[in-house]
Amino acid sequence: MKLATAKKLLPFALLVLGVVAPFALPTFLVQLTFLWIMIVFALCWDILGGQMGYNSFGNIAFFGIGVYTATIVQIGLYQDVAAYTAAAGMQTISLTPDQYFTGLFVGLAAAPLLAVAVAALLGFALLGLRGHYFAIATLGLGIAAGELAAAWTFIGGSSGVQVPVYPGSLESGRLLFYFLSAGLGVATLLTLRWLYTTRFGLAMNAIRDDEDKAEALGLRTTRYKVIAWCIGAVFLGLAGGLVGHIIGFIDPREVAFAGASFGVWMILMAILGGKGTLWGPVIGAVLFHAMRELFWTYLFGWQNVAMGVLIVIVVVFFPIGILGWLKRRYPQLFARDVPAASRGVVE
């Protein structure tokens, strides 16, 4: 099979793998679920970071918004949220299966909506800033969001929120969220694969290569930047909604706005795999997640230091990432057929 055809089928191969995996490796169900979430993380960071050249350190904010929104909406449909959060875990919620699933559905619909609304608002404010000013502004976003969430008693303050318990067996709950996460992962991949073939994708790359030149050709760059950020916010919001329910408990700083873990991993995975490509972030996510699950326990408390070292090494020594390295080492694997006419000579 030619490589070109293989590449077209890849997402569907991934889909098949995704469907089969939970039955082939049932003990790793939760880890596999998180693998899909990691893939979404990496892909979403890469939209702005890799394709458009705008470093965002604050994408975790949209994830966190999704985490809270999905749960609060689900609870709020049937109970008094303020009373529940004030009880700080003393009160338990039992929703009937009907209520749970309706709430989940509505919550998962609301999560990306709120995330996009915030992204649009912030985007128009911040995306007039160039490169590093934008990056540093986003640096504070994740933490500010976390601190504000921790101060807002309605959503639980620093004590967080207990997510409604899944009305069914642990097994079936995990399976459900696995497939939801896998579905989200594939949806993200297919959406971005399509997006990058459109004129929007070209415009993003143009902004990355030379923003002034793009403007000089008539591109209203701010609009593209905001829309790209919003697209990422949609998928991140959804991911947040799912993760909140998977973990079962929302802590503002450790789960929702977990800048030091999720927030940093988003960036690391995308660069490790190869930023600015479609599959680079996926590869990076798979590799990083596998590494974490397999080796982390051996590091005895040095995990986070190792991650810091990894970031520095990857960014400084290996910024083209795995896919970039493969392209250099085995360019023939990435060759495309070009029409005969274009093989003419320059005059």
Next chain:
Amino acid sequence: MSALLEVREVSKRYGGVVANDKVSLTVGEGQIVGLIGPNGSGKTTLFNSIVGTHPIDCGSIRFDGREISHLRVPDIARLGLIRTFQQTRIFRQMTCLDNMIVSVPQGDASLRAMIARPAAEDRAHADELLAFVGLAGKRDLPAGSLSFGQQKLLEFAMALMNEPRLLLLDEPTAGINPTLINGLIERLKRARDQLGITLLVIEHNMRVVMNLAEHIYCLAHGEVLADGPPERVQNDPRVVAAYLGGH
């Protein structure tokens, strides 16, 4: 012949330096106008003022009768005023073809247009223009792999792709192999004759300017020193002095 571009008494200062001092010039529709002057005379600053890179301190700039001095770069570009850069700016990591596709005029600002796939006509047009500048063979190569001269040609092709009404070229022949310059002059003239594009060209190469332009403005020390048909300006003693002599 109507005036496409009217620059009236435009001044611009940077910090303490007056880069442009009450500069006035007119470019008629369909003309090829040259802008010459020694280094530091304010030519590129004037270009930057015209295309909206920075606001002007005073004066007016009218394009097709419409005041544009308060507009921003993308909006002025959408009106059909396109410029090329002295250092030659292209999108290095994208293929030449993609560089061209991105240069398609941004008329329709709707979301639908933004997310559409590149049209077949655009690809065909891009191929035509690439062939026009002699870069057909580089179509699928990253633009960054081209030589400097080839990048200049690509930038020119991208500008043409954007279907401008007025094209501001900042030293289009600088750094190009002398044997290729005739070809470039030829193409510039063809762009005007066949595509109806008006040209305003900054140039240092006197042979090119004399050959190409119908009307020339000479800037020195931020002011317009002389203007008129090439032969007259070329022999104007003030122009000669500005180039050869003191400051």
Next chain:
Amino acid sequence: MDNLTLLIQAPSLNVQLLIDGVLIGAVFALAAYGLALVWGVMNIINVCQGEFVMLGGYVALYVARAGLNPFLGVPAAMVVLFVVGWLAYRLVIFRIVERDLFISLLATFGLSILLGQLMNLGFGANIETLDAHLGTWFLLGGTVTVAQVKVVALIVTLAIAALIVAFMRRSRLGQAIRATAQNARAARILGVDTDRVYATTYALNAAICGAAGALVAMIWTISPFSGLIYTVRSFMIVVLAGLGNLVGVIVAALGLGAAEQFVGFILGAQFQIAFIFLALVAILILRSWRLRRQRRYLV
């Protein structure tokens, strides 16, 4: 908002907050100056600035715990951090100096994560502070308290600032640094060893942060992960003041210190951190809107 009415009713409270703010603001100014230095000379925004500050604080902490005069912590921190900065340059930073801003931002970001985690591992996650055993002054009939250690910190800050300014103006290396900041290529052609200039600049910045950190440990608190806030503060101050503007940095830093104190008092401590980050966003937006009218970008 009760606290707001309290402010209006008790003018001495305002004085208290102002003094506290100004005194801590002076230390912010040090860190901000260092950031501006590295930014101006090497075109690198040092995201691990705050971690250098925290590290300096820990050095001072251990100096005090060893039984020495806590103020010896300042020069000790400066020396240790100078070495750390030099090492960081030789191992990592020199590779990113003349590359694009994207990479340099991510690399220093990675360093900040790494240093934060190392400090956490080495020193524990607790918030620490240092007691300098100095007294308090009472002003305005006892309604305003000024911890003497804070005033001494201000004096130390001024002394260090004066030293740095003298170094930059008088010494050969200082001049080489300034030349490189203006035009690295020209400096190199003229025989300046730009690599050495960069190393010195970066290490010098680390030393300045170290001093700031030692002072912070004495007049406030330190912890492994509080570094980011200092980075953000420094960045804010530099953006407000502009890169070459030393007086502006001082004024902005003092203003920020005061503003933080007032916000912390009116809204409560938990909002103080959020305020800092949101203020950064607000400042950047305002700045860029103003520049947008002049059609310049924050570059």
